[in-house]
Amino acid sequence: MQVRYAVGPNETRQFNTNQLRDNFLVETLFEPNTLQLCYSHYDRVIVGGVQPTSESVHLPTYPELRSDYFLERREMGVINVGDTGTIEVDGQTYELGKLDCLYIGKGSQQVTFASQSADSPAQFYLLSAPAHKEYPTQKAAQGDVFSAPMGSSDTANERVIYRYIHKDGLPSCQLVMGLTILKTGSVWNTMPAHVHDRRMEAYFYFDLDPAHRVLHLMGQPTETRHILVANHQAVISPPWSIHSGCGTANYSFIWGMAGENLDYADMDMTAIADLR
Ligand SMILES: O=C[C@H](O)[C@@H](O)CC(=O)C(=O)O
Numbered sequence: 001m002q003v004r005y006a007v008g009p010n011e012t013r014q015f016n017t018n019q020l021r022d023n024f025l026v027e028t029l030f031e032p033n034t035l036q037l038c039y040s041h042y043d044r045v046i047v048g049g050v051q052p053t054s055e056s057v058h059l060p061t062y063p064e065l066r067s068d069y070f071l072e073r074r075e076m077g078v079i080n081v082g083d084t085g086t087i088e089v090d091g092q093t094y095e096l097g098k099l100d101c102l103y104i105g106k107g108s109q110q111v112t113f114a115s116q117s118a119d120s121p122a123q124f125y126l127l128s129a130p131a132h133k134e135y136p137t138q139k140a141a142q143g144d145v146f147s148a149p150m151g152s153s154d155t156a157n158e159r160v161i162y163r164y165i166h167k168d169g170l171p172s173c174q175l176v177m178g179l180t181i182l183k184t185g186s187v188w189n190t191m192p193a194h195v196h197d198r199r200m201e202a203y204f205y206f207d208l209d210p211a212h213r214v215l216h217l218m219g220q221p222t223e224t225r226h227i228l229v230a231n232h233q234a235v236i237s238p239p240w241s242i243h244s245g246c247g248t249a250n251y252s253f254i255w256g257m258a259g260e261n262l263d264y265a266d267m268d269m270t271a272i273a274d275l276r
């Protein structure tokens, strides 16, 4: 498991391209039959991916956690961005089609990821955060969750947002998780941009043509930087940073937060004209 320390805005504004990428970009999330995990010290959120193909993949624990099993003091949200797969949690099997989500509660001991077909594997993107209380392990299918249209084609940001783990959906201790799908021809996400100093956030970009890229914007609103992001890569957004992006083509992304509160709408907005 990679470990990334938290850095502040004063340090970040000095970073060159590689330093920005080393600190905030998670480049590889899907490698056959292995777990790819990145432990961030922002709210101790773990960002990860698993692509089981010929074998199923068991979730082990790690020395960094000092726990008997991974979810002893943690909760986890998983969204499948590949073909159909299953997640077995303490003997119970959940089938996840593309864009279905599973919340796995604190105290779950045995977690195993598998694909229905090795030729068209499941690709599970996951977030895990420290948890103080057990909430039930539950699946949310994409078709059953809250969704809302946002933006418009006039501003190249027509998109649909789906909320899975949140105050009025699957309950959690601190994880909030969902995804946004941009319409063809729309390329901007989260503009006007915002920060929420109370929560970190991670953006995972998917369904982006491999030849295309997203210019992900980060930094304090008056000191922005960009990171060029490819399909199936994630960016860790510090609580003090904006998180927004413009693609060279349309794409989808999974957003997820952890921290002080669970209020999705709690955002401090910056007017476009005030960005620097
Ligand atoms: O705090 C909330 C997150 O940044 C995202 O949910 C924003 C988003 O999905 C979008 O504008 O499309």
Ligand SMILES: [Zn+2]
Binding pocket: 194, 195, 196, 201, 243, 267
């Ligand atoms: Zn946000």
